Amino acid sequence: MKPAAGWEKTCSVFIFRGVMKDGYEHGRQERGVSMKGKGNYLVIALVLLLFVLPLVVDSNYILSVLIIMGLYTIVVQGLGILMGYAGQVSLGHAAFFGLGAYSVAVLTTRLSWPEVFALLGAAVVPGIIAAVIGRPTLKLRELYLAMGTLGFGLLVHIGFNEAHSLTGGPSGMSGIPYLTLGHLVLDTDFKFYYLVWAVVLLVMLVIKNLTASRTGRALRAVSESEYAAESVGIDTAGLKLKAMVFSAVLAGLAGGLYAYYVTFVSPATFGFHASVQFVLMAVVGGPGTLAGPAAGAALVVALGEFLRWLIPLIIPGAGGEYEIIFFGLILAVVMVLCPRGLGTISSYFPRFSGEGSTKPAGVLPDIKDKGGIP
C-alpha cells in the first residue's frame, strides 16, 4: 500500500522511525536466527549438501541444471537488492547479463585476454554502463523506471545484433575458451559447479553483510518511502545508483561465467524474455530476502526441466506450449500460498524461525500495521 505523497511527507518522520526500528530488529532477528541452533545447522547442512552433491550424483545433466541455477541465482541476488531493498524494478537485467557474456566473448576471442581478466571485465563493463545510465534512469520512479530499463534492455539487445564486427551479429560468437585458473582448466561440469557455487556463496555472504550494515538499512528505508528517507538525510539517488551498479556487476559476472560455461553466445539468449524471467525468479523467491533469489532461481529452472520431461511422457511429442500452462498454474499456486516469495518460507515454520513470529523474517512488514501512524 502506497499512501498519497502529500500525506506521506507529513508523516514521513514517524514512518521512518518505524522503519528504522524494524530494520534494526530485522537485523537482530536474522543474526539471532543463524546464531541459534537450528537455523545454523540448516545453513551448514545446505552448504555441505551443495559441496557433497557432485561427489554423489554422477550426472552431468543434474550438474548442468545446478550450474544454471547458480548462475541465475547470482543475477537474481543482485536484482533482489535492487528490487527488495532499493525498491526499483528493472526489466533490463538480461542486458547486463549479456554485456558480461559478450565482454568475455570479445575479450577472449578478439583480444586474446587471459581468461581471468576477461571475467573481471565481464563484471566491470556492465558496472560502468550501469553507472553511466543509472543517473538519468533512476530519476524515474516505479512504472517509468520499469519502462526506462525495458528500453535499455532492448537497446543493448539491438546493439548485440548490429555491432557485427565486434559481436558477430545475430549469428553469435563461438569458440570461447574454457576458464583457466592457474593450471586448473574448468572444462567439466564437475569443476564448473564448484566455481559457480563458490561464487554464489561468496555473493550471498557479501549481501548478508551488506544488508545488515548501515547502507543496507538506508536502502531498506528507500524501498519503503523515498520521500521519508530523503527527509532524514539519506542520499537516495546515490544509494539507488549504488544498488543499480552492484546488481549490474553481479549480472555481468554471471554472464561472464555463462559464456565460459556454454562457450557460445548469441543475442537471442539476452532478450526481453530473459529479463522477465529474472524478475519472475526474484518475485517468486521473494526480493529482499537472502535465500529468496536462490529459491526462486531453483524453482523456476527445476520446474522448467521437470515439465520438459514430464509433458512428453503424458502427451508424446508435446512441447513448451503445454508446459507453459502447468508452469503458470504451479507459479500461481506458489504465489497464492506464499505471496512474499519462497525466501520467507521458513517463517511459516515457527520451530525454525526461532521466535515463532508469523512475520516472515527478512521482509519488512507493511508500514500500515506498524505503530508509526499516530
Add this chain to the structure above:
Amino acid sequence: MKKLIRNKGILLLVILVLAVGLLAAGCGGEETSGSGGEPYRIGAVVDISGNSSSLGIPERDTLLMLVEELNAKGGIDGYPVELTILDNKSDETEAVMAVKKLIQKDVLVVLGCSASGTSMAMIDSVQKAEVPMISMAAASSIVEPASQRKWIFKTAQSDIVTAENIVQYLKEKGLTKVAFLYMNNAYGDGGKTAFAAAAGEQGIEIVTEEKFEAGDKDMTPQLTRVKASGAQATIIWAIPPSASIVTKNYRDLGLSMPLIHSHGVGNDKFIELAQGAAEGVILPIGKLTVADQIPDEDPQKQVLQEYIAQYQAKYGMPPVSFGGYAADAFNLAVNAIAKAGRNRGAIRDELEKTNGFVGISGVFNMNREDHNGLGADSMVLVEIKDGRWQLLQ
C-alpha cells in the same frame, strides 16, 4: 490463524518435496532392464515451441512417424529404437540442458536442433561427451571449421549451396549487378555472408545492400533505394511473413527486374501471405517441393515420393523441407548404428564415411572436411507460377 499458516507451510513443504522428488525421478529413475532386448537409444532436441516452432513441429512429426515405422518393422537387427524428443523452446540455454540430459541417458546419437543458434549452443556439450550430433539447421558454421567439429554433422543444405545456385542462375542470365536484401537475424546474416562470397568469386557486384527486421510491416523505403541503385536483379534472403511483405511491396513499387528469393520461402505460407505478388519469384529449393516434376532418373525421386506418401497418409498434408532434414538426420543415424553397433565413436566414424546416401535433401557424400555432404546439385531452381512451384529447366 496460526494453525492455518502452519497448514499452509506444511502444504508448501509437501509441494516442494514432491517437485524435487519428481525431478529426481525424471532424472534417472526409469532404467529399462536389459532383459527384453536393450533398445538403441537416440535423442533429439527440437525447437518445438518458441520462435523456431515452424521448423521444429514438422521435424518432430517426421521423427515420430519414422521411429514408429522402424520399430514396427523390427527396429535395428531386431532391437527396437527408443527415441527421446525434448523441446528446447527455441532457447539456447535450454538446449544445453536438454542435450546434457540426453547424454546422461546414454543416447548413441543426438539429433538437433532445428535452428542454428540452438545447434551452436549444444556443440561444446556433445564434443566434450564425445557423442555424435546431427543438426537440422542451415548455418555452415555448425560444421565448420571441420577440425573443431569432430562430432558434429548436419543435414540441411548450407547457405553456400543456396548462394551458389543463385549465382549460377545470375551468370547464365548475364546479370552482373544485383541488389541484396536480407532479414536482420541469424538466417539473413548467414545468407549475406554466403552470397557475398559466392558472388565475389563469379564477379557479380552487389550494388546495394539493405536489411529489414523480422517483424517489419513495410519495406518500401529499402526497395526505393533498390530502385534507384541500377541493379539488374534483386535477391532477398528472408522467411515469411516478412519475405511475403517485401515481395508485395516490390510489386507495388512496380519493380520489374527478376526477383530471386532464398530457400527460406520454400513453403506454401509464403505464396499465401504474398497474395499473388509471389508470381514469377525464382528461388533455389530442395527437391522435396517439386518431387513430382523432377525427372524419373533422378536418384532421389523414389525416396522423395515414398516420404511424401507416408507423411500425407499420417498427417493429411504434404511435408515441408524441414521435415526432410529430420528424416535425413534420423535415417543417417539409424544407418550408422546398424553398421557400428552401440559404440559412439564407431557411429561417428560411420557418419563421416557416409557416401552416396540418398536422402530427402540430396545425396550425401561426407568426408573429414565436409560434415554436411551436400553439393549444389541438392537444390533445383523453381519459379512460382499460378501459385505453384514450377521447376525451371
